[in-house]
Amino acid sequence: MPVEMLRELPLDQILLGDAGTMLRMLPDASVNCVFADPPYNLQLRGELRRPDDSVVDGVDDDWDKFDDFAAYDAFTKVWLSECRRVLNKDGTIWVIGSYHNIFRIGAMMQDLGFWILNDVIWRKTNPMPNFRGRRFTNAHETMIWAAKSKQSRYKFNYQSMKALNDDLQMRSDWTLPLCTGNERLKNVHGLKLHPTQKPEALLHRVIMASTGPGDVIVDPFLGSGTTAAVAKRLHRHFIGIERHPAYVEAAWGRLAAEERAPRNAVVAPPSGRETPRIAFGSFVERGIIRPGTQVMDKQRRFAAEVTAEGGLVSGPHRGSIHQVGAAVQNAPSCNGWTFWHYERDGQLLALDVLRKENKEG
Amino acid sequence: MPVEMLRELPLDQILLGDAGTMLRMLPDASVNCVFADPPYNLQLRGELRRPDDSVVDGVDDDWDKFDDFAAYDAFTKVWLSECRRVLNKDGTIWVIGSYHNIFRIGAMMQDLGFWILNDVIWRKTNPMPNFRGRRFTNAHETMIWAAKSKQSRYKFNYQSMKALNDDLQMRSDWTLPLCTGNERLKNVHGLKLHPTQKPEALLHRVIMASTGPGDVIVDPFLGSGTTAAVAKRLHRHFIGIERHPAYVEAAWGRLAAEERAPRNAVVAPPSGRETPRIAFGSFVERGIIRPGTQVMDKQRRFAAEVTAEGGLVSGPHRGSIHQVGAAVQNAPSCNGWTFWHYERDGQLLALDVLRKENKEG
DNA sequence: TCGGAGAATGAATCGTCGG
DNA sequence: TCCGACGATTCATTCTCCG
Structure with a gap:
């Protein structure tokens, strides 16, 4: 045929x-x-x-x-x-x-x-x-x-x-x-x-x-x-x-x-050292956090978006949750797990709750 | 060559x-x-x-x-x-x-x-x-x-x-x-x-x-x-x-x-499948279980009575501990040793404990 | 609504022995 | 070689039910 x-x-x-x-x-x-x-x-x-x-x-x-x-x-x-x-x-x-x-x-x-x-x-x-x-x-x-x-x-x-x-x-x-x-x-x-x-x-x-x-x-x-x-x-x-x-x-x-997912969440990361470092990526991979999810600090002064490889992007800043947290505050360092929050069921929760809820994280 | x-x-x-x-x-x-x-x-x-x-x-x-x-x-x-x-x-x-x-x-x-x-x-x-x-x-x-x-x-x-x-x-x-x-x-x-x-x-x-x-x-x-x-x-x-x-x-x-290694360190643990079989009847024979003893499953949904020839009877069902266990559940097969229990000192014990207590049947 | 108990289920090449 | 009886054997997770 x-x-x-x-x-x-x-x-x-x-x-x-x-x-x-x-x-x-x-x-x-x-x-x-x-x-x-x-x-x-x-x-x-x-x-x-x-x-x-x-x-x-x-x-x-x-x-x-x-x-x-x-x-x-x-x-x-x-x-x-x-x-x-x-x-x-x-x-x-x-x-x-x-x-x-x-x-x-x-x-x-x-x-x-x-x-x-x-x-x-x-x-x-x-x-x-x-x-x-x-x-x-x-x-x-x-x-x-x-x-x-x-x-x-x-x-x-x-x-x-x-x-x-x-x-x-x-x-x-x-x-x-x-x-x-x-x-x-x-x-x-x-x-x-x-x-x-x-x-x-x-x-x-x-x-x-x-x-x-x-x-x-x-x-x-x-x-x-x-x-x-x-x-x-x-x-x-x-x-x-x-x-x-x-x-x-x-x-x-x-x-x-x-x-x-939002377009900029799936752009490949720059090669080299300024790349995200975290097991935060495993939550993205498993669908617990979707690429494109909005995150913010507790006072809602800064915002960022989750990327497909398990990092964040916020304006010109791209990297791990820690790196982007430091960059937006213009601070030397930052613990992204406790700095960044996201909304769930109307509540603002620190990313850290993910680790506590998912031992395997 | x-x-x-x-x-x-x-x-x-x-x-x-x-x-x-x-x-x-x-x-x-x-x-x-x-x-x-x-x-x-x-x-x-x-x-x-x-x-x-x-x-x-x-x-x-x-x-x-x-x-x-x-x-x-x-x-x-x-x-x-x-x-x-x-x-x-x-x-x-x-x-x-x-x-x-x-x-x-x-x-x-x-x-x-x-x-x-x-x-x-x-x-x-x-x-x-x-x-x-x-x-x-x-x-x-x-x-x-x-x-x-x-x-x-x-x-x-x-x-x-x-x-x-x-x-x-x-x-x-x-x-x-x-x-x-x-x-x-x-x-x-x-x-x-x-x-x-x-x-x-x-x-x-x-x-x-x-x-x-x-x-x-x-x-x-x-x-x-x-x-x-x-x-x-x-x-x-x-x-x-x-x-x-x-x-x-x-x-x-x-x-x-x-x-x-020392010889007894490499002996395989008894694998159940290889241990000698004991007939339930031998326990009746030796008086360890008396004919007429009531047995039941763990949830006490089914009951049966021990016969003198080392089997069970439950309503119309009569046969080995396995056969009667399968019959009362309407299941294709059943391990009577682990399915049936009897009361001793106020405790419900599987028949299997008899085999473990009496290794030399 | 929460917690605990019990049931359900997943790409699985799933017995051995005696008559 | 076939047939019947015996009897060995389960982990992680999620869902449902009930109090």
């Missing part, structure tokens, strides 16, 4: 169809980044029960069923090859998986000419236990981050990552909770809409690390739309691909409710 | 030679466990040969990396296949690597019929920083733990692992420091003897998790001998293979200094 190639990128659209077919419609070397969360090929057998005899709601969807490894490899080769064609020469790709599929995917990526930059571990704070005591608790998933080729001059926002990590280099293991609570999309019955919805904090870090404002990110397995929502929030363009109309519809609804 | 197969296992020996050749000397299905830390340098000139046995040349052109991958795959296939042959039917293998090689290894393990049980992340507390600031700090290595086949009834010392982890299930991510200080072997110049000496803590956990005292562990890339030293300490047998005489010599020196 001949596929018509689009002459313009379908920016900020969700294409209904399977990954291979839809990717073929996109022009060569036209996008900056790919985030892919393909089926894992879990190969689950019977039902699994918890010690209290309740049944685990496993992933039994048709889209995760393959006859054998050969079938899975054939499927993988199609979409990975198309992703590589669509990426521009300096583009990068992220693929997430578990031990069921990630080794096959990684080997194939190398065979196709991708150049692996890192494997990144998502360490789950609250994984499902191993109920039968037969293996180690499966407490992580693996992401592969790779450039289109060894020659790619890829983008890595080193300073943003360092700022997000208390002024230490960001490591290859990221500790983040599962997607639960209000963030988890529900269907009309109040049950989870999608069995494998990824947390927004994960996508926030991925997008902040490897793209800039205005870049184009393709997600060939969009699912519930996390990639699209976070891309919109951070002023990146997205192109989503999803086979199931119900997921496409839910993703559109989610996007409608998602607001862009 | 014909290789003579040994008639007896070379227990607690270090074989000088390359992994593939030496593994061929070991009999089929003769060992319990393999720990492998293979080289991952894809530019191993001279060591790597193509499947047709031609030597990979030193060209570093882009297209040549495909040859490098093919050569590495051929090298990997030889030693992995031999490891699988040498493992007994319930044996397991551990392989450690980084993103350079672990994906190729994992995919090949699946293709050879190994059944992956977990991928385990070694999270380094003190990794080498990324000096150029172009990637995430490479702060982990990946281990694949796999059984010889899907049908293997592999060993996993669940209770030992749980005890090692403060009475919580051991997770798939292990946080351990690099091998440094006195543990790190030095050469005569005071420089590190081996570039990738693994910490003993890592091998301790590997060996404790998947083997028992007296088991045989093969390390086809012994290096500085960490596997052998920890195996000896924990009363396991080892068979080491190493192609560099200097490493073999250092490993023997290390083994000479290594003392076995």
Whole structure:
């Protein structure tokens, strides 16, 4: 079946169809980044029960069923090859998986000419236990981050990552909770809409690390739309691909409710020393504080705005909560945690309450 | 080149030679466990040969990396296949690597019929920083733990692992420091003897998790001998293979200094599954529980009565403690030992306390 | 409205033995 | 090789309910 190639990128659209077919419609070397969360090929057998005899709601969807490894490899080769064609020469790709599929995917990526930059571990704070005591608790998933080729001059926002990590280099293991609570999309019955919805904090870090404002990110397995929502929030363009109309519809609804952060909150920080230093970034990443949130001192004499990398901007001043606090007062130093406040439920609260409320901060 | 197969296992020996050749000397299905830390340098000139046995040349052109991958795959296939042959039917293998090689290894393990049980992340507390600031700090290595086949009834010392982890299930991510200080072997110049000496803590956990005292562990890339030293300490047998005489010599020196732990320190805790079974009837027989005793679940929602033949009766339900427990709850199965309770001295005690109080049924 | 108890739940390749 | 019985086994977090 001949596929018509689009002459313009379908920016900020969700294409209904399977990954291979839809990717073929996109022009060569036209996008900056790919985030892919393909089926894992879990190969689950019977039902699994918890010690209290309740049944685990496993992933039994048709889209995760393959006859054998050969079938899975054939499927993988199609979409990975198309992703590589669509990426521009300096583009990068992220693929997430578990031990069921990630080794096959990684080997194939190398065979196709991708150049692996890192494997990144998502360490789950609250994984499902191993109920039968037969293996180690499966407490992580693996992401592969790779450039289109060894020659790619890829983008890595080193300073943003360092700022997000208390002024230490960001490591290859990221500790983040599962997607639960209000963030988890529900269907009309109040049950989870999608069995494998990824947390927004994960996508926030991925997008902040490897793209800039205005870049184009393709997600060939969009699912519930996390990639699209976070891309919109951070002023990146997205192109989503999803086979199931119900997921496409839910993703559109989610996007409608998602607001862009203020423009100056997502500008990349200057490289060099005057960069924010704090774990304040973790609150931004986890959505506890949104980029663009207004903060002020207790007397409301000074105001500033939260940036996507976990710092502040106030007029010409940009940097950590401490640096900007000092700058606006024209003071030599400042404890941003106690100086800056924000409004919540009509109250003015010091940023410090965030640390007290969130031990992991 | 014909290789003579040994008639007896070379227990607690270090074989000088390359992994593939030496593994061929070991009999089929003769060992319990393999720990492998293979080289991952894809530019191993001279060591790597193509499947047709031609030597990979030193060209570093882009297209040549495909040859490098093919050569590495051929090298990997030889030693992995031999490891699988040498493992007994319930044996397991551990392989450690980084993103350079672990994906190729994992995919090949699946293709050879190994059944992956977990991928385990070694999270380094003190990794080498990324000096150029172009990637995430490479702060982990990946281990694949796999059984010889899907049908293997592999060993996993669940209770030992749980005890090692403060009475919580051991997770798939292990946080351990690099091998440094006195543990790190030095050469005569005071420089590190081996570039990738693994910490003993890592091998301790590997060996404790998947083997028992007296088991045989093969390390086809012994290096500085960490596997052998920890195996000896924990009363396991080892068979080491190493192609560099200097490493073999250092490993023997290390083994000479290594003392076995006291015998009773390495006995695995009773794992429940292995403790001898006691029939509930024996307690009735011996008069510890009288026929007619009332039993109930913890919430006192269900009640039943002990029968003279060591079962229970509850309304229309009659049978073993497990069967009646399942029947009254309308559940598919039930552990009667922990479900049913009885009153003694005003306290509600699970029937299970009887087994703990009367170890010799 | 607040606090405590109890229920719910998450990408999961989750038995062994005897007849 | 199949079938039935026995019985081993859960962590972090959020939500709901009730007093």
